[in-house]
Amino acid sequence: MKHVFPYRLYLVISEEACKGRPLNDVAEMAIRGGVDIIQLREKFDDTETFLQKAISLQNVLRKYNVPLIINDNLEVAKRSNAYGIHVGNSDSPPTAIRESWAACQCLGYSIEYLKQLVNKETLTSDYLGISPIFDTLTKQDTVTQWGLAGLRQIRSITEKPLVAIGNMNAQNAYDVMKAGADCLAVVSAICGAANPEKAAREIRSNIERAI
Structure with missing residues (x-):
C-alpha cells in the first residue's frame, strides 16, 4: 500500500538556523504561516x-x-516520542531503524544517487529527501545537485513521496512542486527570515498554486 504523506511544507529547524531567536518561537510562527511538519x-x-x-x-x-521528525539520532527520536526520523547515507540505514524502532510512523531517507531508488533502504522508507535541488550553504557535504531536471527524472522512476530540499524559497516553490515534489523542506528562507510566519505563508501559497 502506498504510504500516505499529506504534508506540503516541511521546516528543518535548528538553534543555529534561528539566528539567536528562540527555536520554539520560530517554529510556532512558521506553523501559523503554513508549516505542517517539522x-x-x-x-x-x-x-x-x-x-x-x-x-x-x-x-x-x-x-x-504538527508531527516531529528527528534528524539522524535514533535515541532522541525514541525518547522524545517523535513521529519519525530522517536519515542519510552515512546514518543508520532505514532497514536497521525499522528493526529497532517498531513505533516509527514516518521514516525519511535522503537520495544522493539514482541507483538508490531501487535498493532495500529506499523501499523501506516512507518518503525520500531529494537533496539538494539547488546549492545551499546549510548543507555542503552533498554529492549531487539535482536541479529541476533531476527531480523530474526521480519522479518518473518512483511513486514514493518526494521532499525537495536545498535553497527552497517563495521564488522557486511553484516550479519545484511542478517538477514533481510532493513537499518542500525549508531551512533558511523561514528560520532566517525577519518574519518567519510571513515567509512560510508566502511559500505555502506558491505550493498550493502548484497542486
Whole structure:
C-alpha cells in the first residue's frame, strides 16, 4: 500500500538556523504561516541536549497537531516520542531503524544517487529527501545537485513521496512542486527570515498554486 504523506511544507529547524531567536518561537510562527511538519536537526549537540530541545519542541507542536521528525539520532527520536526520523547515507540505514524502532510512523531517507531508488533502504522508507535541488550553504557535504531536471527524472522512476530540499524559497516553490515534489523542506528562507510566519505563508501559497 502506498504510504500516505499529506504534508506540503516541511521546516528543518535548528538553534543555529534561528539566528539567536528562540527555536520554539520560530517554529510556532512558521506553523501559523503554513508549516505542517517539522524536523529538528542538531548535528553538533550531545544526545541529552538534543533530547531536551526535542521534548521542548514537542510541547509546542502538539498544540497544533504538527508531527516531529528527528534528524539522524535514533535515541532522541525514541525518547522524545517523535513521529519519525530522517536519515542519510552515512546514518543508520532505514532497514536497521525499522528493526529497532517498531513505533516509527514516518521514516525519511535522503537520495544522493539514482541507483538508490531501487535498493532495500529506499523501499523501506516512507518518503525520500531529494537533496539538494539547488546549492545551499546549510548543507555542503552533498554529492549531487539535482536541479529541476533531476527531480523530474526521480519522479518518473518512483511513486514514493518526494521532499525537495536545498535553497527552497517563495521564488522557486511553484516550479519545484511542478517538477514533481510532493513537499518542500525549508531551512533558511523561514528560520532566517525577519518574519518567519510571513515567509512560510508566502511559500505555502506558491505550493498550493502548484497542486
